[in-house]
Amino acid sequence: MKRLVRIAVIGASGLVGRAVVRELGTRADWKVIGTAHRRADHRTVALDIREAAAIEAFVAQHTPDAIVIAAAERRPDVCERDPELARALNVEAVRTIATAAKRHGAWVLSLSTDYVFDGTKPPYRTDDPPCPINAYGRSKLDGERALRQATDLGCVLRLPLLFGHIVEWQESAVTSLAPALVASAAPDAPAAVMDDWATRYPTFTDDVAYVIRQMLERYEHGEPICGIAHWSGAEPMTKFEIAKRIARALGIAARIEPQPASAEATPRPRDCQLDASRLEALEIGRRTPFDEALRSVLDAFPLDQR
Ligand SMILES: NC(=O)c1ccc[n+]([C@@H]2O[C@H](COP(=O)([O-])OP(=O)(O)OC[C@H]3O[C@@H](n4cnc5c(N)ncnc54)[C@H](OP(=O)(O)O)[C@@H]3O)[C@@H](O)[C@H]2O)c1
Numbered sequence: 377m378k379r380l381v382r383i384a385v386i387g388a389s390g391l392v393g394r395a396v397v398r399e400l401g402t403r404a405d406w407k408v409i410g411t412a413h414r415r416a417d418h419r420t421v422a423l424d425i426r427e428a429a430a431i432e433a434f435v436a437q438h439t440p441d442a443i444v445i446a447a448a449e450r451r452p453d454v455c456e457r458d459p460e461l462a463r464a465l466n467v468e469a470v471r472t473i474a475t476a477a478k479r480h481g482a483w484v485l486s487l488s489t490d491y492v493f494d495g496t497k498p499p500y501r502t503d504d505p506p507c508p509i510n511a512y513g514r515s516k517l518d519g520e521r522a523l524r525q526a527t528d529l530g531c532v533l534r535l536p537l538l539f540g541h542i543v544e545w546q547e548s549a550v551t552s553l554a555p556a557l558v559a560s561a562a563p564d565a566p567a568a569v570m571d572d573w574a575t576r577y578p579t580f581t582d583d584v585a586y587v588i589r590q591m592l593e594r595y596e597h598g599e600p601i602c603g604i605a606h607w608s609g610a611e612p613m614t615k616f617e618i619a620k621r622i623a624r625a626l627g628i629a630a631r632i633e634p635q636p637a638s639a640e641a642t643p644r645p646r647d648c649q650l651d652a653s654r655l656e657a658l659e660i661g662r663r664t665p666f667d668e669a670l671r672s673v674l675d676a677f678p679l680d681q682r
Pocket residue numbers: 386387388389390391392393411412413414415416423424425426445446447448449450465487488489490516535536537538539547548549
């Protein structure tokens with residue numbers, strides 16, 4: 377058995393980070409130390425991961441046994457516009473955190489994306505050669521490499537499109553579709569046009585958090601999972617299909633039109649289905665049906681914030 381008492385979650389205020397903190401908090405014998413940046417509050421430690429010295433001081437002070445990196449710049453358009461910011465968060469910060477983790481003997485798990493692939497030959501196994509087609513994917517791939525160079529006690533967990541409990545619609549590319557759907561339901565409103573070109577595998581953050589907890593438990597049992605792992609929901613759908621399901625869950629008569637060709641300003645891959653067999657073979661994983669997970673997210677989002 378490994379000593380696993382203190383777990384740092386870097387980016388505890390984000391969509392995934394919040395779910396991870398909630399899930400890990402169910403283990404009474406684990407002390408979870410979450411960090412945040414702009415949204416730091418009394419539950420989190422303020423940390424700007426662009427400052428290497430601050431990262432090193434954080435790790436030296438809290439001496440975590442394991443670190444989960446959920447902080448990143450994950451918006452493809454922002455990465456395209458500001459590659460320096462993308463590099464600082466998605467590459468250099470990962471390198472600094474992983475180097476500090478190595479120094480303290482901590483296992484480190486860094487979250488990455490299916491956008492490291494070009495989306496032309498799905499499904500993708502963990503050993504398939506990556507070939508990102510936008511700045512976000514390139515920065516995340518460089519971050520994966522930085523982690524591997526910094527420590528041999530590290531794992532990259534690649535994930536597809538995520539959705540989960542939100543504090544605002546825009547937090548996830550799934551729930552961000554909702555305002556246009558609500559608007560389209562008004563009398564004489566134009567239809568909401570939704571991409572029907574790219575196949576996505578929307579994955580519930582509560583399931584991702586559960587997978588991360590299982591991976592931490594493997595580490596605790598002396599079986600650290602290192603290298604690259606994939607996790608993904610198993611229900612393929614385009615944004616057009618996702619939009620129809622959101623409208624149904626909200627009970628609104630949205631007018632939705634499919635967009636048959638990609639109309640995104642930033643290039644996006646068409647189908648990056650991730651093969652999750654490595655974790656499945658270890659009996660790691662959970663997949664909440666999409667409609668059930670979506671309904672729980674919408675039910676928990678206060679009506680007055682919609
Ligand atoms: N969301 C998706 O659909 C998706 C899909 C595949 C992979 N992923 C990966 O999953 C991971 C988590 O994504 P997410 O959706 O949870 O992202 P998110 O909701 O945008 O959260 C980003 C987190 O990073 C923190 N952060 C941003 N700038 C920081 C800085 N300078 N210093 C310290 N912390 C900073 C934020 O803190 P504050 O808010 O407090 O500033 C927040 O906690 C990322 O690695 C992402 O690439 C996400």
